Amino acid sequence: MRTKIVAGNWKMNKNLKETEALLTELSAKLPDTKAEVIVAPTFVNLAAANAALQSSTIKVAAQNMHFAESGAYTGEISADMLLGIDVDIVILGHSERRAYFGEDDALLAKKVKTAVDKGLKVIFCFGEELEDRKADKHFALVESQLKNALFNLDASAWKNIILAYEPVWAIGTGETASPEQAQEMHAFIRKTISDAFGSAVADGVSILYGGSVKPSNAAEIFSKPDVDGGLIGGASLVASDFVAIIEAI
Numbered sequence: 651m652r653t654k655i656v657a658g659n660w661k662m663n664k665n666l667k668e669t670e671a672l673l674t675e676l677s678a679k680l681p682d683t684k685a686e687v688i689v690a691p692t693f694v695n696l697a698a699a700n701a702a703l704q705s706s707t708i709k710v711a712a713q714n715m716h717f718a719e720s721g722a723y724t725g726e727i728s729a730d731m732l733l734g735i736d737v738d739i740v741i742l743g744h745s746e747r748r749a750y751f752g753e754d755d756a757l758l759a760k761k762v763k764t765a766v767d768k769g770l771k772v773i774f775c776f777g778e779e780l781e782d783r784k785a786d787k788h789f790a791l792v793e794s795q796l797k798n799a800l801f802n803l804d805a806s807a808w809k810n811i812i813l814a815y816e817p818v819w820a821i822g823t824g825e826t827a828s829p830e831q832a833q834e835m836h837a838f839i840r841k842t843i844s845d846a847f848g849s850a851v852a853d854g855v856s857i858l859y860g861g862s863v864k865p866s867n868a869a870e871i872f873s874k875p876d877v878d879g880g881l882i883g884g885a886s887l888v889a890s891d892f893v894a895i896i897e898a899i
């Protein structure tokens with residue numbers, strides 16, 4: 651049985667006070683759920699988020715990390731720094747990191763390798779742009795993103811990988827992949843992993859969908875057999891919306 655996961659990527663939103671307020675509200679409203687619930691506030695509020703969630707089952711993730719152990723990388727954050735404040739989950743490869751900060755598959759392969767070697771869990775994001783889909787290149791593009799960044803891992807490392815398929819055209823646009831489009835791609839992703847690492851690895855990896863998931867569409871998307879949860883952006887910033895999405899799983 652794969653782990654169901656609902657993760658909220660807060661991106662560059664919420665200052666300290668707002669972070670604590672949202673987490674207090676979220677903890678109070680959290681429904682009884684079998685799903686793992688994760689929130690990813692900005693770096694500077696990770697320690698405070700962990701403190702605010704001490705008696706909660708909600709886990710805290712970082713939104714990024716550097717591949718190096720330590721050194722002259724001004725402004726960067728290492729795996730050990732995250733682990734030092736009890737954060738052992740990191741989002742890597744988000745399309746905004748790829749688009750605005752030049753992160754490519756080769757860099758992401760290094761980040762993922764460091765993260766799993768250090769014992770962090772990785773929520774690895776990937777997905778096609780609208781032009782790729784229009785040109786019917788979306789499967790090939792997704793396959794290459796997976797191969798380039800993840801296929802150098804040992805099969806045993808996959809227990810620490812969570813995948814998040816996020817078609818770029820659906821992120822923050824209000825346009826969502828249809829449940830059928832999501833299922834079609836998730837099944838393709840699972841087959842691609844199965845072909846490379848075997849069915850035990852493929853059947854065990856949670857594949858989240860991300861891109862304009864809202865309370866109104868979550869249940870239908872989550873009902874698909876290869877969709878194991880969601881990576882939620884905008885709707886994770888409003889406690890009642892995020893709770894409704896958790897309830898939909």
Ligand SMILES: O=C[C@H](O)COP(=O)(O)O
Pocket residue numbers: 659744816820821822823824860861862863881882883884885
């Ligand atoms: O990481 C989350 C995704 O970018 C989805 O964002 P969104 O739910 O605001 O479309």
